[in-house]
Amino acid sequence: MDLLLTLLWTIVDSLIGHGYLLTYLFAILDERPGRKRLGRILPPLAASSLVNAVVILVSYLTIPDLLVLRSSLSSAAVLAMCTAWVRWAWRVNLRQAFAAVCMAGVFQVALSALLQAFYNLYSYLLGAAAAFLTAELLWRLRFGRSFRLLLEEGEGLGRLCLLLFGLEASMEALSVLRWGVQTAYVPAYSILTVVLTVLMTALVLHLARQVESGRLLQAQQDVIAQQKLYERDLEAIEREVRSFRHDYKNLAAGLAGQVSAGESEALHRALASLDANFDRRLGEKIRSAAQIGNVRVPQVRSLLLTKLTDMEAQGVSCRLEVLYPVEAVGMDVWDFVRCLGVLLDNAAEAAKETAEPWVEIILLAQGGTLSLRVANAWSGAGDPGRFWEEGFSTKGPGRGLGLGGYQRILAGWPNAVSSAGWEDGTFCQELTISEVRP
């Protein structure tokens, strides 16, 4: 009977701990808790709480004296299980899930360690309040946004995991120490815990900032590199103009001859061909050079140049229209770049399945509204009604961010609306962002 009660109590305790962890996970992954996600998470969360409670109890019964080993066992179990369900629920890869769980673990363990001072019913209320308040504080600090940037680092992710695991482990160690602290030293211990947590948060924020400035620098360098292509276009235009000038002189001389001969019909035709010739040879180059020049946000420009070059290399004909200068995007610039990346990748993939692949991008910044339209040739394959389901991909599951991820980013930006249409061999995606202030 006693054992059952203890088990029950341990389960409740473990559930509450998981609750804290989940609260922080949402803040860290930059997402407001939604019903859909919660519905998906709660069953595995309950299961992992149950397993954790059993691990705690069994280890208590078998090795009651080895406190450190016991808490390490339970922590390792929680870490492994949470990583598994975070990976599943958020559709991230293993290292990303592990990093997120370690980070959330730091906050949760710190909170639990602090709460151990008041071990009664109130501590749960207090804990819930503290968890929500600190999660809100993290939200306000835009910690999630920074953390997401870190998670996107391909090569550095392993090191990040190691670092976060170290932080998490030291926080766990600190919380174990709590049992050996005499009452008189509890305030000092608490201060130490708080300060350490703040320092760890600051460290992660600092790392994210480093990554962001690195990426911005990279984008600028990309633009410079791509600018060379643009310059080459300009040089080609100049060459054309020079040769045109040459032709023009000859033509003018010929025209003068025709005028004196009184052949007005031939004159008319020659003038028309001159005009058409100029358009064909120069117009398109001048136009495309002017369009990319109107994109004034380096990150967006870099992505556009890269993707356009890639697509052209793969035989997809591209068209870009930017009528007015784009100075701002009205949302977090990396979020916009992510969205644009998803749309362009999807468009290129779909276009390549057709006989004559083309992609058309229209950016229009006007009157505080930025609108993006990506259209592509489409073979008509697949059911577009399903494209937006989480994790759906025509190339099988687990590929890229997908439209589900795209929707998820946009859910954080109420000033953005996205639409799509598919008709007559064309698939198009539109994204309209209002309240764009440079």
Add this chain to the structure above:
Amino acid sequence: MIGIYLCDDDRAVRRRIQEALERKIFVEDWDMEVVCSADSPGPLLEALAERGPRRGVYFLDVELQDGDWDGFRLGQEIRRLDPHGTLVYITAYGELACRTFQYHLEAFDYIVKDPEGLEEAVCRCLEAVHARFQVERRDPEEVLTLREGDRVRHIPLKEILFFETAPAPHHVLLHTAGSRVDFVGSLSELEKRLGERFLRVHRAYLAAVDKIESVDLKGGRLLVGGRTCLLSRAGRTALKKRAGAGC
């Protein structure tokens, strides 16, 4: 009578277009008239304001430059004053015609300032405009008008399958067989505005009654134009009531 407006700063081109239009209207005896031929947006907008909110046809120069005005902004202003008007753009650069105009202003057509075929292109374009007017007069379409920033979108009611609440708060998704449109709005408001044709089958779904294909009462789902909607208990009652009333 349908008013035709013309705006191009190249006087010679403008005169040629105007003459071509007038000749065509005279020959076909259509109920149209060139009411304004201007070299800058100012006089055109004045004439438009004078005439009041009536549907017009507008021939505008893409490369127009007049202070803050250009071809696009003029088109936008005309759209604001005459949302159902027909915009036709005149451009000097054939292939370079902006798709931006097509999508953001629903530009009807382009005419290239080709010294050879200008008149012919103008006549062909006017024929298409006239044909569209005839179709619309015979079969006036009920549309749902959505505003996205400066842009207005008209969606024929008969194409709409259902509305669904979007993941983002205050956003609604509209589904047709060939599109999926996100806009700011609320299902309750739409339900009121659209009336009988649409039925609230679930807290998060408003479906076109005549597009419902099958109903799975047990599973709480229904198929609308090949897509699945959720069906709530209240929705079931409403659906049964409607089916009963229909018999």
